[in-house]
Amino acid sequence: MNKFPIFVPGVDLTTTVFDRHLRTPYFHQYNMSVQYRVRTDLLLEVAYVGTRGLNLFRNVGINQARLASPQHPIINEVLRALNLPEDVITTNTPANAQLRAPFQGASIIGFAQSQTTAQSSYNSLQISLTKRLSKGLQLLGSYTYAKSIDNASGGVSGGAGVDSGPILGNQHDNRANRGVSDFDRTHRFVLSYLWDLSRPALAAKSTAGRLLFSDWQVAGIITAMSGMPIDIVDSGAGSFYGLNAANALARPNYASGATRGTATRNIPPGYFFNPL
Template sequence: SQKADVYRGWRQSYGAVYIQDDFKARSNLTVNLGLRWEGIRSPREVNGKLAVLKDIYRDKNFVLLSKNEPFFGINDGFKGFSPRVGFAWTPLPDQKTVLRSGFGIFKEMPLAYIWQLALEAPPYSKRYTVNRPQLKFPFPFADPDSLTSTGEPLMLPLQVTTPYTLQWTLSLERQIGQTLVVKANYVGTRGVNLFAIYNPNQKPTIIRDGRQFTPPNAQVPNPNYTSFRYVAPISNQIYNALQLVVERRSRAGLAFNASYTWARNIDNGGGAGIKGAEQIAGAASFAVYNGKDLSSERGLSSLHVKHNFILGYSYELPFGPGRHWGNQSTGPVKYVLGGWAINGTNTIRSGLPINIQMTPRQSGCVAQSCPERPDLRPGGNNNPVLDHWTPERYFDPSNFVLQPTGYFGNVGRNTLMRPGQVNVNLSFTKENRLAEGKNLEFRAELFNFPNHPNFGAPANSVFRDADGNLDPNVGRITSTATPMRQIQFGLKLVF
């Protein structure tokens, strides 16, 4: 694609006010109340370089806006207000048990990262498909006739509903002894009106044999365009997680924090945000498969991680001045043995979801970003990871079949799970006191210390043509998610 003009004189005003009060309802009960107000005005472009399609179902030409006309209107169901409430309660006399809870509404204001998409809309941007062009320097192409427009502009609705999330927590904390704290947390998030891409110019569908079907003679509502990439707040998301935490405060040189999270993250296309999902290889794209049936898009979020264990620790070796052994050491022994510490961060987590897709457009979906999915074979497994998989074949594609022409595939969104990850990072530090107020710190850092391979996403396109022939690369892993072992050394003089 080639943008004709990317310079814009954007104008948008935004302001916010926040009030919070913490007060003691009782000697063992603290209540937190907060209220945030956010006001935002619709963006406009002061040079008249902005155009919109007033009626996406009938109009052909984009209409230029004046410098005072807004790009889109903003609807806020809460009138700008976002309340928060929380409490902390210590029910036992020893003051070592704390129950905490909180709830709040948080908004995702439609700022520049959303409306800068106007740069991809006509008349200032064109998208072309070029078959075997003959290139010359400088650009453009040698033969302009080799360019054919795809007719798929990227747009936003004329009225945008403000996305928001409802967030809540419930936490039980207990102190054990002088240094150990254990916590159990329940965390939840509900996302509403999240942005996703869909095609409102999709051909109309009917129900045939209990399934969505595109008739062969169906026509797009607006014949002036093949399809639209329409970024609109049409998606929702729900996240629930149990978190278990064990924390040790520093004592005898040892401190650590260990946490385990068991979570489930579900959305129907937009829960990962504008860029989050598309930056993850193999995950479902930001685009909706069937805009006529958003319920069929409900599945695991592209950022879903079911199990996640994290351990961070620091241990000062008990040698040298100020330590258990060698406290009175001097000379070479003092400088060789003293001041050493070991630090580490370890992460073990399950894999991210992958969207099973295919090349042939059986459903009649004409959008460029259409993530076509196949059918599940009767009795098949939608997460057919092999028990003894290798990078050459991660999953069994025989669980999927090509659906009849006109039907949308019944395989769900993000059903396949990619390999999990194990990351072990280690560092050694040594403090060398040179003189009063001067210290030389040596550091050796080992990333992916055991050199463990964390494999990336497998090729997720099952069929390559309408005859149902398998893609030769299906299930093959050709990348890693993390780099190989890396070691770096550093010296830092503090004075």
């Protein structure tokens, strides 16, 4: 049986293929902690916890259009074989993106490859204070200061159980896609408590009072955390690459002469940063 894809005239091939050089994803996990007994019923613990992920899955649009210039023209071999004059391309427009694609006959946005070329890192400071049950009160407070960085945040893809993340903008620019993870939360505080309520005096006066007012507890969990990061993207920046939908989104660069300091000072109302 022929297992190769069938090309239909006039219809671009769309599929997701696996890189023949797939590697096994793996993680390095490391931690160190110190405990100190503040008093008999109070324990303080300070820990460093880190994780490094290598060879992680991500989907790459390997057929994105190449960029042409008069100094570095692109030769379309299909047009040359047909003796058409447009075989030498020196300009970049959304209209000629498909002609600049490396694999003619395959879709730019619908022809992807699953690769194990993503990486991630997680580093955190974790502090906990535990008060064992005494005098009717039990407490556990935990605080985490952490940062997660990767170059392809994502979830389960297509219901196939493959963790993979899409790439924004230029599919071959790993540095531009490295940043804080989509799910990163810098600060997280959790407090859980249990309080044994004392039995009031009226509980001892009758059986009904004893049943109604004895052995009551108040318990709860309080969680506070910082929000997740946002991406500032240009929805049309991938058009020269022939990308659209999610992959067409690209992250902006600083304007000439701008720095992080100038972008985060004197911010006009209604803006997240200073556009000037």
